[in-house]
Structures are given as C-alpha cells and as structure tokens.
Amino acid sequence: MVTALITGASAGIGAIFAQELAARGYGLVLIARSQDKLEQLAHTLQAQYRVPVEIIVQDLTEPTAAAIVFEQVQQKGIAIDLLINNAGIGDYGDFAENDRELQLRIIQLNILALVDLTHRFLQPMRQQRSGSIVNLASVAAFQTMPYFSIYSATKAFVLSFSEALWAENQKYNVHVLAVCPGPAGKAFFKQAGFPSVLVDAAAWVETPATVVVRETLAALDQRQSIVIPGNSANQLLAAFPRVLPREAVASLWKTILGFGRN
Template identity: 70%
Template sequence: MTTALITGASAGIGAAFAQELASRGMNLVLVARSQNKLEDLARSLRSQYRVKVDVIAQDLTASNAATTIFETTQAKNCTIDLLINNAGTGDYGDFAERDRAFQLQIIQLNVAAFVDLTHQFLQPMRQRRSGSIINLASVAAFQSMPYFSIYAATKAFILSFSEALWAENRSYGVHVLAVCPGSAGKQFFQQAGFPPTLVELSSVVETSAEVVVRDALNALEKRHSIVIPGNLGNQILATLPRFIPRDWVASFWKLVLGAQR
C-alpha cells in the first residue's frame, strides 16, 4: 500500500487531499502546526477507511523543519510515494508598509521549506525510480499582483520550479505536477487580511477544495506538468496575462486590489 505525505493537512485543500487519498486506500502522513486538528482528522480517516495515518505536528517556518519531517519518516521506516506540498500563506497590503519579519516568514514557508522538502524526498524517489510530487501553486503565479506581491511571487517560483522538475525527473520515473487553483474558499483571504469587499470578490474564481483535488489527481494520472482546476474564470486569469503587456497587468491588479485601501 502506498503512502502520501501532505503538508498543510489540517484544513482546506490539504484535508481534502487526505480524505480523497484515504478513500482510495492510501496510507498518510499528515503535517501541519496544529497537533489537535491533525489528530482529529487522523482518527476520522482511520475509522472511515482503515488506513494507517501518522501525524507530524511541525511549523514549517521553523529552522530545519523539512529535515525533522524527513528524518521522522525515516525513523518510522515510512516510504513516501506521493509528496503533496500544500502548506502556504499570504499577506494583503503595501509591501513597504507590511511587517518585514512576516514577509520573510511567508517566503520561508512558501519557498524555502517547500524546496527543502522537495529535495529531501525527491532523492529516494529517484533511487527507487518511482514517486510523485504535487506542488500547490496558484493562478496568481501567472501575474504580478500589487498588494499581494509576496504571495504571487512565491507562487510564480513554485510554478516555474515544478515545471523544471517535471522535465528533469521523467526519465527517473518520478512525476512532478504544479496545481494552480483560484480561490478555494474565503477563509484564506480573510486570514491574509483582505478587505471584506475583496473577500467577496474572490468567489468569482472560487473552486471547492474537492474539485481542486479531483482535477489534480486526474492530471497526475495523465502525467501532465500543470493543471488549472475549476471554472473558466481560472483559465482566463492564467491565460490572458500572456497576451497583455506585463505593466498593464500589474496596473490592472493595482486598481482592483488597491481599490479598498
């Protein structure tokens, strides 16, 4: 029986991945900061699907977090067949006015920990010549977004990095997929500090976590390098910026995202 490791597994897309994969008979390693939420989810999945579910309560912004997670799985003799890098966060506002330490923390979570986890779990996958990695990017990856600058930039990194790894690792039997959803719910935007009007506007590109997971797993089976889940609005947000001057795109998002400041 195969095993998947999911970061940011306690809620949202991460929890939806856990639910779907457990229903398919996969064992799981769930990673997030909240021990209680992880344990509650793990108990539910064990009861429903009779699969093995391990829990690692770990803040990915902590020093050596990825090494701690990797070494914990090694100590448990747990082979990770599917790595899902889902954990991430964002912050709304003028970059120069936002807390510097928190901006660096976002980069640590969205990029540094993500790269470290990928590197450590990719090594044994290449040695076995099998395995898969799903990386959660965003439609924000396709454009710069004033007042959401760090988040969009980190997602652009994830998209570019994932596509490169897809090409590098196919000959080793390892598949890498970038998943670029729109909004998977209003809670993320509320936590990021968006004004209420913009939180409501996010529903235009909202896609349920279950649809994101469904489309991601279908794309993984087809060995695609990238998938944009959900409705036509997400496809437009990802595609249209390719045909418009980049300064126009940035100016447009400044008007939209800055309107409520």
C-alpha cells in the first residue's frame, strides 16, 4: 500500500487530490483545520475505495505544525510515499494597508510549513530511495503582482525551491514537482478577499480542479520538474514575464488587479 499525505485536503484542489489518489488505491493522510469536512471526506473515500484514510486536524500557520504532523504520522506507523504540500492562501490588497499578522501567517503557511514538512518527509524518502513531493505553486510564481504581492512572492519561492530540489534529489530517486495552476476555483479568490469583478474575471479563464489534479498526476508519472496545468492562457501567463521588461509586467498586473482603485 502506498500512502499520500495531503495538506489543505478539506476543500478545493486538495480534496480532489484525495479523491483521485484514493481511486488509484493510495492510503491517505488528510490535513486541514476543518475537522467536520475532513471526517466527511475520509468516510466517503473509505466507503467508496476501501482505502485507509487518516485525518490530522492542524492549523499549519502554527510554527510547530510540521513537527506535530510528522510526529503523529510516525506514531500511527505510516510511511509517506507522496507528500502533497497543497495548503495555501492569499490576501488581496495594498500591502501597507493589509493586516500585518495575516501577511506573516501567509508566509508561515505558503513557505515555512511547506519547507518544514518537505525537510522532514524527505529524509525517510531518501533513505528508502523512493518517494515524491508535489508543491503547489501558481502561475503567480512567474509574475510580480501588485495588490497580491505576498502571495505571488511566496509562490515564486515555492517554484524556485521545488525545481532546485527536483535536481538535488534525482540521485536518490525522490521526485519533486512544482505545480503552477492558473485560476482553478472561485473559493480561493473569495477567501483571498478579491473584489467580485476580479473573482468573476478569473472564472472566465478557470481550469477545473479535476483537470489540475489529473494533469499533475500525469506530470508526476512523467517525472517532470514543473507542470502548468490547464488551458493555453496559463502557458501564456507563465511565458510573458520572460519576454516583457519587469516594469511592464508589474505595471500590467497593477492595472488588472488594481481595477477600480488606481
């Protein structure tokens, strides 16, 4: 039995990863803050696919979260073959006006928890000479995004970090994949506090979360270092910062994301 640990598994892309991996016969360890949603998902997947599903209710913005998760997994005697660092949040707005504590919590979740979990679960994978780590970045990783500055910067970190680990760990037969979706669900944008006009605009170029997950799992099978799932708009979004001057990219996103406030 192979086992996957998924952070942010109670909703959105993480819940679809859980569904698709259970269908492939993976045992699961699901992590999020919402106990009721995790229990319901675990119950459904166990009944539907007859795979073992454990849940760990944990706020990953707590600095000790990764240590707690790793210890609980060890106490349950579970070996993790696939780590999916999926949990991530953003906060729309002018950085200077946004809540400082929230900006720091976003960095804690999107970067520090991801790095901490990766470091811990990488050790046994390297010893066993097998395993995979999937890190959720975003097409935002390629951009400079005024009014979404902390989020895009955290995702640039995730992309760069993951590609470096992809190369470092090839000789240990441990595979690391960065996933860079474009818009893939209104919930994320609503939770990040985007104005409704931008939530609706993002929905126009949305890729269904099931497509994001299936293309990610296909890229994992191909041992790619990066995947930009979904429609060609996402490929374009990733490509144009490579050809435009950096100021032009920042100004363009200032116009788009600052709609109504510039």
